[in-house]
Structure formats: structure tokens, C-alpha cells
Amino acid sequence: MKEKSWVIVFGAICISVLLFIGGLNVIVDPFLHFHAPLSGLEYPLKDERYVNDGLHRQMDYQILITGTSMSQNFYTSTVERLWQKKCIKTAYSGASLHELSEYIGRAIDRNPQLELVICSLDLNKIGEDAEAVGYENLPDYLYDENPWNDVNYIFNKEVALKSIAVLNYTRAGEKTPSFDMYGRFDHFQPHGREAVLNGYSRPEIEDYGLVFDEEAQMAIKCNLEQNIIRLAKKYPEVSFCYYIPPYSYCYWDGMVRTSQLDYSIDAISYASGLLLTQENIELYCFYDRTDITTELENYTDTIHYVGSVCDTITESIFEKRHLLQDDTYQSYFDTVKTLYKEMEYDF
Amino acid sequence: MLFNSYIFLLLFFPVTWFTYFFLNRYNKDIFAKVALLCCSFLFYGYYLPEYLGILICSIGINFLITRGMRKFRTHRREFLLLGLCVNVGILFYFKYFNFFISNLNMMFKTSFSGWNIVMPLGISFFTFQQISYIVDSYKEDLDYSFLDYALFVSFFPQLIAGPIVLHRELIPQFREKNRKHVDFTYLAEGLYRFSKGLAKKVLLADTIAGAVDWGYNHYELLTGPNLVLLAVFYSFQLYFDFSGYCDMACGIAKCFHLDLPENFNSPFKADSISDLWRRWHMTLGRFLTTYIYIPLGGSRKGLVRTCINTMIVFLVSGIWHGANWTFVVWGLLHGIGLVLYRVFAKTWDKLYKPIKVAATYSFFCFSFIFFRADNLKTAITIIGRIFTDITWRLHEGFYMAFDAVELTYIEEHVPVLKGLVERCPAVNMWLLLGLSFFICFFTKNSYERRNPMSVKSALWGAILFSWSVASLAKVATFLYFNF
Numbered sequence: 001m002k003e004k005s006w007v008i009v010f011g012a013i014c015i016s017v018l019l020f021i022g023g024l025n026v027i028v029d030p031f032l033h034f035h036a037p038l039s040g041l042e043y044p045l046k047d048e049r050y051v052n053d054g055l056h057r058q059m060d061y062q063i064l065i066t067g068t069s070m071s072q073n074f075y076t077s078t079v080e081r082l083w084q085k086k087c088i089k090t091a092y093s094g095a096s097l098h099e100l101s102e103y104i105g106r107a108i109d110r111n112p113q114l115e116l117v118i119c120s121l122d123l124n125k126i127g128e129d130a131e132a133v134g135y136e137n138l139p140d141y142l143y144d145e146n147p148w149n150d151v152n153y154i155f156n157k158e159v160a161l162k163s164i165a166v167l168n169y170t171r172a173g174e175k176t177p178s179f180d181m182y183g184r185f186d187h188f189q190p191h192g193r194e195a196v197l198n199g200y201s202r203p204e205i206e207d208y209g210l211v212f213d214e215e216a217q218m219a220i221k222c223n224l225e226q227n228i229i230r231l232a233k234k235y236p237e238v239s240f241c242y243y244i245p246p247y248s249y250c251y252w253d254g255m256v257r258t259s260q261l262d263y264s265i266d267a268i269s270y271a272s273g274l275l276l277t278q279e280n281i282e283l284y285c286f287y288d289r290t291d292i293t294t295e296l297e298n299y300t301d302t303i304h305y306v307g308s309v310c311d312t313i314t315e316s317i318f319e320k321r322h323l324l325q326d327d328t329y330q331s332y333f334d335t336v337k338t339l340y341k342e343m344e345y346d347f
Numbered sequence: 348m349l350f351n352s353y354i355f356l357l358l359f360f361p362v363t364w365f366t367y368f369f370l371n372r373y374n375k376d377i378f379a380k381v382a383l384l385c386c387s388f389l390f391y392g393y394y395l396p397e398y399l400g401i402l403i404c405s406i407g408i409n410f411l412i413t414r415g416m417r418k419f420r421t422h423r424r425e426f427l428l429l430g431l432c433v434n435v436g437i438l439f440y441f442k443y444f445n446f447f448i449s450n451l452n453m454m455f456k457t458s459f460s461g462w463n464i465v466m467p468l469g470i471s472f473f474t475f476q477q478i479s480y481i482v483d484s485y486k487e488d489l490d491y492s493f494l495d496y497a498l499f500v501s502f503f504p505q506l507i508a509g510p511i512v513l514h515r516e517l518i519p520q521f522r523e524k525n526r527k528h529v530d531f532t533y534l535a536e537g538l539y540r541f542s543k544g545l546a547k548k549v550l551l552a553d554t555i556a557g558a559v560d561w562g563y564n565h566y567e568l569l570t571g572p573n574l575v576l577l578a579v580f581y582s583f584q585l586y587f588d589f590s591g592y593c594d595m596a597c598g599i600a601k602c603f604h605l606d607l608p609e610n611f612n613s614p615f616k617a618d619s620i621s622d623l624w625r626r627w628h629m630t631l632g633r634f635l636t637t638y639i640y641i642p643l644g645g646s647r648k649g650l651v652r653t654c655i656n657t658m659i660v661f662l663v664s665g666i667w668h669g670a671n672w673t674f675v676v677w678g679l680l681h682g683i684g685l686v687l688y689r690v691f692a693k694t695w696d697k698l699y700k701p702i703k704v705a706a707t708y709s710f711f712c713f714s715f716i717f718f719r720a721d722n723l724k725t726a727i728t729i730i731g732r733i734f735t736d737i738t739w740r741l742h743e744g745f746y747m748a749f750d751a752v753e754l755t756y757i758e759e760h761v762p763v764l765k766g767l768v769e770r771c772p773a774v775n776m777w778l779l780l781g782l783s784f785f786i787c788f789f790t791k792n793s794y795e796r797r798n799p800m801s802v803k804s805a806l807w808g809a810i811l812f813s814w815s816v817a818s819l820a821k822v823a824t825f826l827y828f829n830f
Binding site for chain 1: 353357531532534535538753756799800801806813814817820821823
């Protein structure tokens with residue numbers, strides 16, 4: 001074969017293969033980066049850190065439920081019924097406040113209709129570094145507005161396999177999950193006393209010696225100012241409803257036995273004080289709902305709760321119950337502290 | 348910029364190639380060289396522009412020194428010494444200063460703090476390249492223009508990771524008129540070679556790297572046999588990565604109608620450590636032989652002096668590879684190996700060849716445990732466990748890293764293979780091990796093979812290229828800890 005013909009054949013095959021892969025990825029677009037779900041195709045909606053950004057871009061919604069895995073079991077249908085507005089849910093397991101602030105900020109930038117953000121405020125995330133990111137190798141090329149680095153998405157064999165998975169999913173007669181079902185796990189993970197206690201390793205009684213000092217305060221202040229307050233200030237027209245997830249009393253048992261209860265409550269109380277200064281931030285706390293926290297049927301593990309608890313949270317936010325106030329939040333947390341210190345942990 | 352990146356493959360390389368030959372076509376060869384030089388600088392400075400300043404300064408200083416040698420002939424020796432000091436000094440500062448400080452602190456209980464020094468990419472390579480030029484300028488009357496010299500040092504295919512090219516190999520090629528047009532034989536060979544190099548790097552080396560990185564980060568969890576596999580896989584990772592890079596470099600150069608020297612010649616087929624170093628990183632061996640071993644006297648001054656010279660060369664080689672005692676130990680091990688070979692060569696050469704090859708390869712894997720380990724303690728611990736913990740147990744964290752997405756996709760959709768994976772979860776690891784052994788021990792390398800230009804090779808090359816391009820980005824799997 002002549003060398004010139006060889007080069008032409010080589011080039012033609014390369015271009016054809018890459019065009020095929022690229023074409024498949026652009027047309028099917030499993031992560032909804034370029035367009036909304038194609039009619040006639042059903043999308044399995046997996047890989048939340050890849051597809052959530054696409055959902056923010058392509059969906060029509062005025063309310064966004066987001067946060068960590070604490071938000072995964074929410075029912076968007078409940079939100080839509082109460083607020084009479086369209087709602088989507090995009091949770092990010094293990095996300096730091098920094099990550100969440102980036103995701104929320106981008107969602108608002110992309111969707112001027114967005115009016116309300118409902119987001120978890122996890123106790124174990126408030127003291128993290130203000131720039132903390134929980135995972136490496138996040139697909140930043142999907143998050144930004146730089147079209148050139150979309151080559152990472154277009155000419156990507158793993159995305160091509162995801163595209164094929166979409167086609168197979170459709171052919172198998174499956175349907176794109178509703179936002180009620182997207183990301184939720186309470187329908188397949190066991191919940192109840194046995195499930196929670198199997199995963200709970202009760203610590204020995206020991207004083208961890210944690211003190212909620214200035215350094216700890218400074219860490220929370222930096223984190224919240226950079227990742228929540230700054231966001232709220234940047235988007236004054238958007239309402240931010242943060243809720244403090246009601247961990248089960250197994251969790252508090254661990255805190256009491258290791259003398260971390262005071263530290264934890266002081267930390268969340270301090271954080272609350274910071275957030276309540278911002279006009280468009282509402283903060284809800286359910287620690288005093290011992291009817292929820294002591295009923296292990298509500299939990300899949302020591303901290304994750306089922307959808308019915310999420311509905312309680314949703315309804316409370318709508319009716320503005322369990323809303324923390326600037327002048328009463330401190331006494332509220334003092335009460336909570338006493339409540340869990342004196343509780344009978346009878347598992 | 349990396350060869351295995353979208354920006355290089357889809358933008359930089361095609362644009363540079365077209366520009367170079369377009370300008371040459373209209374007899375604008377000076378402009379073509381300037382364009383190639385600018386593109387090479389862009390390639391180098393792409394990630395960190397500060398690197399570029401260091402490279403340009405290094406080129407400028409070395410060129411002035413050699414100009415000084417020509418102009419002030421009676422002071423050639425002083426210029427030579429100045430050149431060596433400047434180059435070694437630059438290398439010492441960027442690569443070894445903090446290592447030196449930390450050892451000073453350790454030995455003399457001082458507490459000097461290291462500096463925040465960013466080591467320029469490829470500094471070891473382009474410094475050695477320029478040292479060779481300065482030494483040759485001292486011996487010969489070399490008269491290159493600044494453009495030719497700058498292009499020789501910074502020509503992008505060989506800038507970051509070699510091969511270490513000599514001026515007499517490359518600069519005359521830039522001047523040859525018949526190399527200034529597109530040659531389809533060279534272009535075809537170049538594209539094919541590049542495709543194979545890219546596949547070695549992206550499909551093989553990077554897959555194996557995942558397991559090796561996991562293994563070295565969790566070596567305490569691994570038993571002896573698992574650690575042996577770790578050492579073996581590291582040898583393959585290093586070979587595929589480095590030789591793949593060199594294949595890409597040579598392939599790109601061929602596309603530009605230029606030839607670069609070879610750097611690898613199936614090193615694992617070596618039947619002695621001496622043979623190994625005639626096949627592994629050949630241009631480094633050439634540099635060390637020409638500019639250190641021979642000036643020290645080589646093998647002309649008796650066995651003892653030869654052995655000392657050998658040890659010095661490998662000490663330098665070890666230090667050149669990195670600022671860590673692990674590299675020094677690695678270098679010394681190879682020096683000792685070569686010395687022993689020299690002493691017992693006659694006995695060794697009588698051995699059955701497969702035994703010699705196996706022993707040489709085993710030595711390679713053993714010595715490279717030091718090369719890869721973060722510190723001596725890790726290396727010694729690993730070696731100790733290899734000999735003391737002989738429990739046969741494979742850790743799933745290690746073998747699961749070999750589950751390339753293509754393989755798992757096929758296995759999930761073919762019932763027979765799915766059953767096989769369920770019975771033998773490490774099957775992909777064994778597959779890659781077998782494939783690596785086959786490629787390294789039983790096939791011809793790019794140096795040996797002259798592929799006929801056929802439809803089959805065009806198809807194979809194109810598949811390798813396209814599959815590699817589609818493998819540059821991944822969809823990461825995050826282990827969500829449900830927070």
C-alpha cells in the first residue's frame with residue numbers, strides 16, 4: 001500500500017471512530033450537558049456528580065432541594081404540592097459546604113427562575129476547611145462554561161458506554177426516574193432498629209477532651225461566611241432554607257459517651273448565630289423532635305432517615321415550624337443539650 | 348503540555364505540523380524554524396509559564412558560554428568549567444536544594460527551612476543535553492546559530508522526557524533541504540509509531556499505574572506474593588510509560604521528517620545487567636558513558652579502576668533520577684550489579700539463556716522497588732515482607748484496579764465471562780499480566796519492527812489511536828460515604 005494512501009486510510013478511520021463516539025455522546029448526552037433528555041429516550045440518572053449539573057442546566061424548576069445524602073430521600077412531589085411550584089432534587093453525597101456552594105451558585109446562574117433552595121446543613125461539615133472538597137477528579141469540564149474542554153466529555157469512551165446504557169435502558173422498557181425516586185435509597189436499604197443497631201458500634205465511655213474554643217469558632221466562621229453567607233448575599237432574590245438534619249438518638253448516644261455533645265451543640269449553635277444574621281437565610285432545626293429521633297424505624301443508620309421524615313421537614317419548612325430565631329436559638333440549643341444528656345439510651 | 352492530552356492531539360500537533368511544512372513549502376525555512384521554536388516554547392510553558400523563563404535563560408546562558416569559547420579560545424577551559432558549574436548549579440538548585448537542606452538538618456541537627464522551589468519539567472533532560480553540547484564545543488569548533496541551538500534544546504518531542512539527543516544528531520537534520528517537505532513514508536511510520544506509543548501509555552501504563560499506586564500506598568496490607576506482583580507490575584508500568592512516551596516522541600519527530608535516537612530495545616529480553624543497560628534508556632547510558640565514564644578512564648585503567656568508574660557513573664545516574672536516597676540506593680545496586688557482572692562475566696555467560704533473562708529481570712524488579720518507594724523504610728519493608736510473608740492472598744484493592752471499563756463491560760454482557768469473573772475476581776489482573784509479559788518478552792519492539800504499510804496496519808494504528816484518545820478522560824467512580 002502506498003504511504004500516502006496509508007495516511008489517508010489511517011486518518012479516515014480515526015476521524016470516523018472519533019466522530020461516532022463524539023456523535024453518540026452529543027446526541028444521547030447521558031449527563032444532559034448539552035440538552036434536555038431526548039424524547040423517546042429514558043435516562044437512568046446515575047453518577048450524581050456528573051448528571052446533577054446537567055439537571056440544573058436543562059430542567060424547568062423554581063425550587064431546588066440539594067445538600068448531602070441527608071437530602072436524598074426527599075419527595076419533590078410533596079414540595080410541589082405545598083408550594084405549587086416545580087421542584088427538582090440534586091443531592092451530593094459527602095459534599096462539603098464549599099462544593100455545595102459552587103453547585104448552588106451555578107444552578108442559580110443558569111436558572112433565573114430559581115426562587116427557593118432547600119439544603120441540608122450537616123453538623124459534621126460546618127467545621128471543615130472553607131475550601132474543602134470531598135473528592136478528587138470531579139468533572140470540572142462539565143461544570144464550567146468553557147466549551148473547549150467539553151472534549152473530555154465528547155471523546156470519552158466511558159461516556160459512550162453510558163450513552164449505550166441509556167439506549168439499553170430505554171430498550172428494556174425502563175423509565176427515567178422521577179425526582180421523588182432520583183437518588184433515594186430508603187426503598188432498598190433496610191431501615192429500623194435492627195438495621196441501625198447493626199451499623200452502630202457503641203463507643204466506650206471516654207472523654208475526648210474537645211473544647212469549642214476560638215480556633216474551632218474561626219473555622220466555622222470562615223467556612224460559613226465563604227460558602228453560605230457569601231452565596232446568600234450574592235443572590236438576595238433567592239431564599240435559602242437550610243435545615244439541620246435530625247440525627248437519631250444513637251448518634252447522640254455516641255456523642256454523650258465520648259463527651260462530644262457539648263462541643264457539637266455549641267458548634268451548631270454558633271453556626272446558627274452566624275447564619276441568622278442574613279435576611280434571605282432561614283434555618284430549621286429538628287433536634288428537639290425526639291418523636292422522630294428516638295424512633296429507629298425512621299432510620300437506615302444512625303443518621304440517615306427515610307422519606308417520611310423528609311416530608312415532616314418539608315411540611316415544617318412550608319409552615320415555618322421549627323424555624324430558629326435570632327433571639328431564641330441559644331436557649332433552644334441549651335434545651336437540646338439537656339435533652340440528650342439526660343436521655344435514656346435504651347437500645 | 349502532554350502528548351496524551353486533547354489539546355495536543357486535536358490542536359497543537361496538527362497546527363504546528365501544518366505551519367512548519369507550510370512555511371517550508373514557500374522556502375521560508377527560517378520562519379519555519381522560528382515557528383517550530385515558538386510552538387516548542389508554547390508546549391513547554393503551557394502549564395506553568397514560569398518554566399519557560401527558566402528554559403530560555405538556560406538556553407541563552409549556555410549559548411553565550413559556547414560563543415565565549417569560540418571567541419576567547421585561550422580561555423576555553425574556563426568557559427567549559429563555567430558552563431558545567433552553571434548547568435550543574437541550576438540542576439542542584441531546582442532539583443536537589445531541598446534534599447540537601449533536609450539531609451543537612453538531619454546530620455547536623457540544624458533547622459534550616461527548605462525553599463518553595465518549583466522544579467521545571469524536564470530540567471534533568473535539557474540540562475544534560477546542554478552539558479553534552481558544552482563539552483563537545485570545548486573539543487570541537489561548533490558553530491551553530493542561536494536559532495538552531497535553541498531549537499535543538501527545545502524541540503518539543505524530546506524536551507520533557509528525552510530521548511537525550513546530541514546536537515550532531517539533530518541540528519544537521521534541521522538544515523537538510525530534503526527534510527523540509529512532507530515525506531509520506533516518514534509520516535505514515537510516525538503516525539503508526541505515535542499510535543502505538545500512545546496506546547502503551549494510556550491503555551497499559553495508566554491502567555497498571557492505578558494498581559501500583561494503590562499497592563505502594565497500602566503495602567502494609569499486602570502479603571509477599573502480592574508484593575512480588577506489585578514489583579512486577581511496576582516494571583511493566585515504567586516500561587510502557589517511558590517507552591510509550593519515547594515512541595510518541597520518535598513518532599512525532601518522524602511526522603516532521605526528523606529522526607530521534609532510540610531509547611529502548613526490549614530491555615526485559617536482556618540476558619545480563621550489562622545487556623540491560625544497552626537496552627534501557629539507551630541515550631542516558633550513552634551520555635553517561637561518553638561524558639563521565641570515558642573521561643574517568645573507562646575500562647582502560649585496570650579492573651579496580653573500571654569498577655570504581657562504574658560505581659561513580661551509577662551513583663550519578665541514581666542521583667540524576669531524583670532527589671531521594673531511594674534513587675541513590677537504586678543506582679548503587681545497578682553499579683554493584685554491573686561490577687559483579689564484570690568480575691563473573693565468563694561464568695555468567697555460560698548459563699542457560701532463559702535463566703539469565705529471568706535473573707536479570709528479577710534483579711530489575713527488585714532494584715526498582717527502591718526506585719518507586721517513597722523512602723528507604725518503605726522499600727526495605729516491602730522487600731522484607733516478600734521474603735518473610737509467603738501467604739498467598741491477593742488484596743481486592745490491588746486487583747480491582749485492573750478492572751478497566753472495557754473489560755468489565757464485556758464481562759458483564761457475556762454470560763460465560765461473567766461466570767469466570769465471579770469465580771476468579773482477579774481475572775483482569777492476570778489478563779494484563781499475561782499481555783504485558785507477552786508484549787515485553789515475546790514480541791518485536793518498535794525499534795526492531797518495520798511494519799509494512801498495509802490496510803491492516805492502518806486499521807490497527809487507527810484503532811489504537813482512537814481508542815487511546817477516547818480513554819484520555821474517565822468517568823470517576825466516587826465511593827460515597829453517605830454523608
